[in-house]
Amino acid sequence: MSAQTPAQMLMVQGCTSDAGKSTVVAALCRWLLRQGLQVAPFKPQNMALNSAVTSDGGEIGRAQAAQAAACRIAPHTDMNPVLLKPNSDVGAQVIIQGHAIGNMDALDYHAYKSTARAAVLESFARLRAQYQAVIVEGAGSPAEINLRANDIANMGFAEAVDCPVIIVADIDRGGVFAHLVGTLALLSESEQARVKGFVINRFRGDIALLQSGLDWLEERTGKPVLGVLPYLHGLQLEAEDGISREVVPVPSAAQPLRVIAPVMPRISNHTDFDALRSHPQVDFRFIGPDQEIPACDLIVLPGSKAVRADLAFLRAQGWEAAIARHLRYGGKLIGICGGFQMLGQTLSDPQGIEGAAGDSAGLGWLAMRTTLLPHKQLRNVAGKLSWCDAAFSGYEIHAGVSEGPALARPVAQIGELNDGALSEDGLVLGTYVHGIFDQPAACDALLAWAGLVAPRSPDLAAQREASIERLADTIADYMDTDKLMAILKHSVEQAA
Known part of the structure; x- marks a missing residue:
């Protein structure tokens, strides 16, 4: 790929918060790195109280720093140009390209979004110029009707940069087909066309029992199911914001x-x-x-x-x-x-x-x-x-x-x-x-x-690296990687 060619891109959106967007982005980043691509993560707007300090002295969401580790690159403020850190039920500290600009309530931030949007597009353009692939993470759900105006976190961003989208749903929550069909139905025609497929996350059981539902979903929506990812127990990954739902293992020590x-x-x-x-x-x-x-x-x-x-x-x-x-x-x-x-x-x-x-x-x-x-x-x-x-x-x-x-x-x-x-x-x-x-x-x-007495602490960095490798293995084993690569390739062809 020449230096003048813009990076391939793909956006991972979710039917709900905690559907697995952050995890799927980290998995895709490491899998693409294995394919020999220089890849970077990107999240236009993040609302989280877990944050990280970047190589350029700014602050971004902690999930994007973990995704950067999956790419084996240092985290940078361009990877999460807008970070909102709630300090009340109606207000948050607003961080633009790594640095706090002040506190805003929801209405003030809504008015500020045009300025935030410029920072988002600027950061994304820089990443596309530096890397061969950029994997984008959405926020919450694209079907949140009250947040559609001036959206910079989901479809508003995807439309602005002409980015293809895949939608992730968490089957462990229940109602996975309603989540996917309902989310798609609430999008505009151009946004529906932008959706290139679905990913079902956190599946437990026999895939044969799910197949009839997958066939129905593809026939009903005209969109392929790109993969059904298993529930992976024991992943050691940094949470984006909410306290992890993963069950804490029972300690093995006699007197913990x-x-x-x-x-x-x-x-x-x-x-x-x-x-x-x-x-x-x-x-x-x-x-x-x-x-x-x-x-x-x-x-x-x-x-x-x-x-x-x-x-x-x-x-x-x-x-x-x-x-x-x-x-x-x-x-x-x-x-x-x-x-x-x-x-x-x-x-x-x-x-x-x-x-x-x-x-x-x-x-x-x-x-x-x-x-x-x-x-x-x-x-x-x-x-x-x-x-x-x-x-x-x-x-x-x-x-x-x-x-x-x-x-x-x-x-x-x-x-x-x-x-x-x-x-x-x-x-x-x-x-x-x-x-x-x-x-x-x-x-x-x-x-x-x-x-x-006699503590023997595990190597957390090694555990996290092993978890990222497990995620990449899951992409290789459970996703249609040929279709995935075709979507990425087409994202560049469209831009050309």
């Missing part, structure tokens, strides 16, 4: 470390817990609204996009008293990013960065104060834990600046800088580093601090 994480309304970057969820020596649980915090060895407070509001929620649930009781009995407590900020004495948001301006009393377990400021810290980091030299790498995404005597007892060194704080009694630890559990050495050290 009991770890819980309270889930607050604006929990962010809960992928921090992936290493604990899959750890054979850890009994990990998320604790949701109206649930009591059970007896455990370690409590981890996650990141948050609205720290003061989530802290108020934590208190309303009665969790503050439960955590205090946990500490009195010698349990350990970790706060990550927003959770770290909650551990201090005060939280101040004088400019209303994450909600209404004001101050909140912190939990008071670390002698520090945090002030939220407009400039967001975005960086990939690597360092060593302060008490054992265990190496880690991760990333920082936060708007807060923390100060106080607690920081004189840092958790980690990152180059010449210190990170985090460890309480004088050694029971409470806080850090700004997301991904602090991901490297085996650091995970071992943190779990040993929390009380686990």
Whole structure:
């Protein structure tokens, strides 16, 4: 392919959220890489609280960073030019090409979409000029009628760049034929013509029992079923936003470390817990609204996009008293990013960065104060834990600046800088580093601090790589790859 030839392209849309779009895009990216193509992922607009720091110093959805890993390339802000990070039920922080431009409510953002659209098309054009194939992920469903005007996330984007589309449906939810036929019926004629086929995801059972339904679907719609993908258990992939529905495996250790994480309304970057969820020596649980915090060895407070509001929620649930009781009995407590900020004495948001301006009393377990400021810290980091030299790498995404005597007892060194704080009694630890559990050495050290005897942490990066390879195998085994390649080839021929 010459440098002047635009990249082949294909857009993966879904009948619903969590139909498997992100996973199918990652699978296609790795499979195409195996075919010798230079490939990149793209998502025009993402609404997610799981995000990643890119090679060019910006912020994108975490799923696009995982898809970049499937392509074996560094994540870049062009891969997700519009990221919306909800900080209330009606508003979100708007991030354009990696950098926050402010908070908007739904109506304000609707008016802003023409500007966002220009950024989307600019980023996509750059990717098409650099790669041989670009696999695009839609958002939610293209059949959301109330969002059709000025759409940049689904068919509005596909129409603008003349991109072919395949639609994914999750059969595990039930109603797969209604999902696919209904979604197609709600599209315009030109959008229906753009749909080149269907993919049925998360199938369990005998395919022979499904065949009559597949035949009916193809006859009814005139669209081919390009593949029926099996339900793959045990995939270790970073979630786009919602907490994974995958069942956590029962730990194999005789006396596992009991770890819980309270889930607050604006929990962010809960992928921090992936290493604990899959750890054979850890009994990990998320604790949701109206649930009591059970007896455990370690409590981890996650990141948050609205720290003061989530802290108020934590208190309303009665969790503050439960955590205090946990500490009195010698349990350990970790706060990550927003959770770290909650551990201090005060939280101040004088400019209303994450909600209404004001101050909140912190939990008071670390002698520090945090002030939220407009400039967001975005960086990939690597360092060593302060008490054992265990190496880690991760990333920082936060708007807060923390100060106080607690920081004189840092958790980690990152180059010449210190990170985090460890309480004088050694029971409470806080850090700004997301991904602090991901490297085996650091995970071992943190779990040993929390009380686990002889920890043996798995290699999370190797698990994720093996999962991506499994996904690519699934494309090869269960999809009509000849039709898939014909659709990609035709996308370039149309442009010519």
